[in-house]
Amino acid sequence: xxxVALHAGVSTATVSRVLNGHxxxxxxxxxxxxxxxxxxxxxxxxxxxxxxxxxxxxLGLVISDLLNPFFAEIxxxxxxxxxxxxxxxxxxxxxxxxxxxxxxxxxxxDRRVDGLLLCPATDDPSLVREVxxxxxxxxxxxxxxxxxxxxxxxxxxxxxxxALARRLVGAGHSRIGVIAGPPxxxxxxxxxxxxxxxxxxxxxxxxxxFRQESGSQAAAKLIDDGVTALVVMDNLMGLGALGEIRAxxxxxxxxxxxxxxxxxxxxxxxxxxxTVIAQPTVEMGRAAARSLLALINGQQPDDVRLTAKLVLRxxxxxxxx
Amino acid sequence: xxxVALHAGVSTATVSRVLNGHxxxxxxxxxxxxxxxxxxxxxxxxxxxxxxxxxxxxLGLVISDLLNPFFAEIxxxxxxxxxxxxxxxxxxxxxxxxxxxxxxxxxxxDRRVDGLLLCPATDDPSLVREVxxxxxxxxxxxxxxxxxxxxxxxxxxxxxxxALARRLVGAGHSRIGVIAGPPxxxxxxxxxxxxxxxxxxxxxxxxxxFRQESGSQAAAKLIDDGVTALVVMDNLMGLGALGEIRAxxxxxxxxxxxxxxxxxxxxxxxxxxxTVIAQPTVEMGRAAARSLLALINGQQPDDVRLTAKLVLRxxxxxxxx
DNA sequence: CATAGGTGTGTAATCGATTAACTTCTGCGC
DNA sequence: GCGCAGAAGTTAATCGATTACACACCTATG
Numbered sequence: 001x002x003x004v005a006l007h008a009g010v011s012t013a014t015v016s017r018v019l020n021g022h023x024x025x026x027x028x029x030x031x032x033x034x035x036x037x038x039x040x041x042x043x044x045x046x047x048x049x050x051x052x053x054x055x056x057x058x059l060g061l062v063i064s065d066l067l068n069p070f071f072a073e074i075x076x077x078x079x080x081x082x083x084x085x086x087x088x089x090x091x092x093x094x095x096x097x098x099x100x101x102x103x104x105x106x107x108x109x110d111r112r113v114d115g116l117l118l119c120p121a122t123d124d125p126s127l128v129r130e131v132x133x134x135x136x137x138x139x140x141x142x143x144x145x146x147x148x149x150x151x152x153x154x155x156x157x158x159x160x161x162x163a164l165a166r167r168l169v170g171a172g173h174s175r176i177g178v179i180a181g182p183p184x185x186x187x188x189x190x191x192x193x194x195x196x197x198x199x200x201x202x203x204x205x206x207x208x209x210f211r212q213e214s215g216s217q218a219a220a221k222l223i224d225d226g227v228t229a230l231v232v233m234d235n236l237m238g239l240g241a242l243g244e245i246r247a248x249x250x251x252x253x254x255x256x257x258x259x260x261x262x263x264x265x266x267x268x269x270x271x272x273x274x275t276v277i278a279q280p281t282v283e284m285g286r287a288a289a290r291s292l293l294a295l296i297n298g299q300q301p302d303d304v305r306l307t308a309k310l311v312l313r314x315x316x317x318x319x320x321x
Numbered sequence: 322x323x324x325v326a327l328h329a330g331v332s333t334a335t336v337s338r339v340l341n342g343h344x345x346x347x348x349x350x351x352x353x354x355x356x357x358x359x360x361x362x363x364x365x366x367x368x369x370x371x372x373x374x375x376x377x378x379x380l381g382l383v384i385s386d387l388l389n390p391f392f393a394e395i396x397x398x399x400x401x402x403x404x405x406x407x408x409x410x411x412x413x414x415x416x417x418x419x420x421x422x423x424x425x426x427x428x429x430x431d432r433r434v435d436g437l438l439l440c441p442a443t444d445d446p447s448l449v450r451e452v453x454x455x456x457x458x459x460x461x462x463x464x465x466x467x468x469x470x471x472x473x474x475x476x477x478x479x480x481x482x483x484a485l486a487r488r489l490v491g492a493g494h495s496r497i498g499v500i501a502g503p504p505x506x507x508x509x510x511x512x513x514x515x516x517x518x519x520x521x522x523x524x525x526x527x528x529x530x531f532r533q534e535s536g537s538q539a540a541a542k543l544i545d546d547g548v549t550a551l552v553v554m555d556n557l558m559g560l561g562a563l564g565e566i567r568a569x570x571x572x573x574x575x576x577x578x579x580x581x582x583x584x585x586x587x588x589x590x591x592x593x594x595x596t597v598i599a600q601p602t603v604e605m606g607r608a609a610a611r612s613l614l615a616l617i618n619g620q621q622p623d624d625v626r627l628t629a630k631l632v633l634r635x636x637x638x639x640x641x642x
Numbered sequence: 643c644a645t646a647g648g649t650g651t652g653t654a655a656t657c658g659a660t661t662a663a664c665t666t667c668t669g670c671g672c
Numbered sequence: 673g674c675g676c677a678g679a680a681g682t683t684a685a686t687c688g689a690t691t692a693c694a695c696a697c698c699t700a701t702g
Contacts, residue, residue, distance in 0.1 A: 010681075010682090011681065012658090012660090012682095013660080013661075013682060014680085014681060014682080015659095016660060017660095017661095017681090020660080023679095023680095024679075024680055024681070025680075026679095043427070043431055044658080045372070045431070045658050046431040047432065047659085048658035048659035048660090048687090049658080050659090051366070051372055051659075051660095051687050052658080052659050052660045052687050053660065053687085054687075066387075066396060067390070067394060069390065069393075072387055073388060079387075088411075088428060090411050091411075093397065093400055107367075107409060110364055110365065110366070111368065112366065112368055133362075239586055239587060242587075242590050243590060246590060265533065266560060269563050269564060269567060270592075271591075271592050322688060322689065323688085332651065333690090334652060334653080334654095334690080335650085337691080338650095338651090338691095340689095341690080344649095345649075345651075346650070347649090347650065350650080365689070366687085366689065367689095369657090369689035369690090370688080370690075371689090372657050372658065372687090372688080372689075373656075373688080373689050373690045374689085374690065
C-alpha cells in the first residue's frame with residue numbers, strides 16, 4: 001500500500017479512501033491512485049483490514065458431516081445467501097464428534113468470524129454458552145441444545161410423521177421399526193417421540209448414530225425382531241438400512257414397508273421409489289444465514305420453523321391403499 | 322494480551338513466549354502467565370498473529386460443486402489431511418463457473434491462505450498463472466489446465482475405460498452413447514478421447530456440463546439416436562441419465578447397458594446394481610493436501626496419478642457374458 | 643575483582659491496513 | 673485585504689500479535 005501511495009504521489013490515507021469509496025478524493029487523484037494500483041497489481045491485505053476494522057466479512061458454519069448430502073445442501077445454501085450479502089463462509093466438519101466440534105468452533109472464533117452457524121452434535125449447551133459469552137452472534141441450525149438462548153432454524157416434521165404413522169397403522173402394520181438418531185440430539189429425540197407417540201404401542205425403536213453403518217445394524221436388529229415396516233430418521237442410516245434389506249432379499253413394500261426422513265435425489269430411482277419426509281434444506285440454509293446476518297446487524301431475529309413434507313412414492317405400499 | 326501481561330505482572334513479550342513455547346520463560350513465570358490466561362479466558366487473535374508472521378495455517382480449496390459427492394468426499398479428505406498437520410481448510414464453491422472460481426481464488430489470496438488447491442472449471446491457464454505470479458503455492462486437483470507448471474493430482478481412468486469399451490463391444494453393442502463432460506475441461510476431454518478411441522467408430526458423443534439436468538437431456542438425445550449402451554462420465558449426469566431411462570421405462574441391461582464414471586454409495590442398491598469406474602477420491606484428496614503442504618515447505622512434489630478401477634456390477638449385462 | 647558469557651525479561655519496531663485530528667489551500671464575503 | 677468556511681490531503685495512532693535488540697542479573701574464570 002505504501003508502494004501504491006508512493007507511485008501515485010499521495011499518502012496511504014488517500015489510497016485507503018479511494019479503496020473504500022470514502023468522501024474526499026478528487027476524481028483526478030482517484031484516477032492516479034487507481035492507475036498505480038493497476039500497475040502494481042496491488043491487492044489489499046484482508047488480514048490487516050480485518051484487524052483494524054474488527055470485521056472479517058466471514059461467517060463460520062460448523063456441521064456434523066460434509067458427506068451427508070443433507071448438510072452439503074445446507075452448506076451450499078448458506079454460502080449462496082452469505083455471498084449475496086458480501087460475506088464468505090468457512091465450513092468446519094465436526095464429524096458428529098463433540099470434541100471436534102468444539103475445536104472447530106474455537107478455531108473459527110480465534111479467526112474472528114463475524115458470526116457462527118452451528119449444527120450442534122449433542123444437546124449439551126456448554127459450547128453454545130461459551131460462544132455467547134464471547135459475544136459472537138450465533139444461530140443454531142437443524143438441531144437445538146438444552147435451554148438455548150439464541151435463534152434456532154429448523155424443520156418441523158411432526159405433521160408429516162403423524163401422517164406417515166397413520167398410514168402405516170392404517171395399512172395394518174402392527175410391528176413397526178424405527179431407526180432413530182442419537183438420543184442426545186434434539187432431532188434424534190423429537191422426531192422419535194412424535195412418531196412413536198403417533199404409532200401408539202406398535203413402535204420398536206433402535207438408536208443409530210446418523211451414519212450408514214449404524215443404519216444397517218439397526219435394520220438387521222429390527223428385521224430379526226419381526227417388524228413389517230421400517231422408518232429411518234436420516235438419509236445415511238436409510239442408505240445402510242436399504243443395503244441390509246437388499247442383502248436379505250426382502251421385497252419393498254411387499255415384505256417390508258420403508259420410509260426415510262430427509263429426501264435424496266436418487267430415492268425416486270429405486271424400485272419402488274422411496275417414500276420420504278422431505279426437508280426444505282435450501283430454505284433452512286438461507287434462513288439461517290439471514291438470521292445470522294440480522295443478528296450481526298444488531299437485530300433480534302425470531303426462531304424459524306419450516307415444515308417438512310411427506311412425499312408418498314410407493315415404498316410404503318401406497319398403491320395398495 | 323496486554324491485560325494478561327498486566328495480570329501476570331510481566332510484559333507482552335513474555336506472554337507471547339509462553340504462548341509459543343519459546344525458549345526463555347522460567348517455569349514459575351510460565352505458571353503465572355498461564356494462570357492469568359486461564360482466569361481472563363484469553364484467546365489469541367489469529368488475525369494479528371497471521372499479520373505478523375505472514376502465515377495463516379490455512380489452505381484454500383476451490384472446487385466446482387459441493388453438492389457433487391465426488392467433490393464433497395475430496396473436500397473431506399483434504400480437510401482431514403490438512404488438520405492432521407495443523408492446517409485449516411477454507412472451501413470455495415465455484416459452481417462450475419470460471420468467474421466465480423476466479424472471484425473465490427482472489428478472495429482466498431486476499432486472506433492470505435498459505436496455499437491453494439484448485440479444481441479448475443476450465444482448462445484456461447490464466448487464473449493459474451495469476452496465482453503462481455503471486456508466489457502462492459498451488460496444486461491442481463482432478464483436472465489440469467493447458468501448460469500447467471504446478472503439481473497436479475488426478476485419477477487415471479484410461480485402463481478402466483479401455484476395459485469397459487472392450488466389454489461393451491464384446492457384448493455386441495454397435496451404437497454406444499457417451500455422455501461426456503464439457504470439452505473445455507481436461508477430464509471432459511481426456512476420458513472421452515480414451516473411450517471413443519477404444520470404442521472405434523461405434524461411439525456417439527454428447528457433451529453435458531457435469532450437472533444432473535444435462536445428463537437427462539443428453540440421455541434423451543442418445544436414446545432417440547438408438548444407442549444400446551450408455552456410458553456417463555460423471556455421477557451427477559449419471560443420475561440424470563438414469564432418471565431418463567426410468568422415465569422411458571427401459572430395462573437395464575436388457576434394453577440398454579449402463580455405466581458411470583465415479584462410484585456412489587447408492588449405486589449398488591439399484592436393480593441391477595450399476596457398473597462403475599471408481600475413483601480413489603479419498604486418496605486424491607489426501608495426496609493433493611500432502612503435495613500442497615510439501616510445496617509450502619519448499620519442496621518440489623511430483624505430479625500424482627492414481628488409477629481408477631472398473632467395478633462390474635451388472636448394469637452392463639455382465640451376467641450374460 | 644574485573645570480565646566474559648548465559649539467562650530471563652522488557653522495550654519498541656513491525657506487519658498492513660483504517661481513521662481521527664490536523665494542515666494547507668482555495669474561494670468568497672464584507 | 674482580512675478572516676473564515678469548506679474541501680483535499682497528510683500525519684500519526686491504532687488494531688493485537690511477534691521478535692530483534694537491549695538490559696539486568698548471576699555465575700564461572702583468569
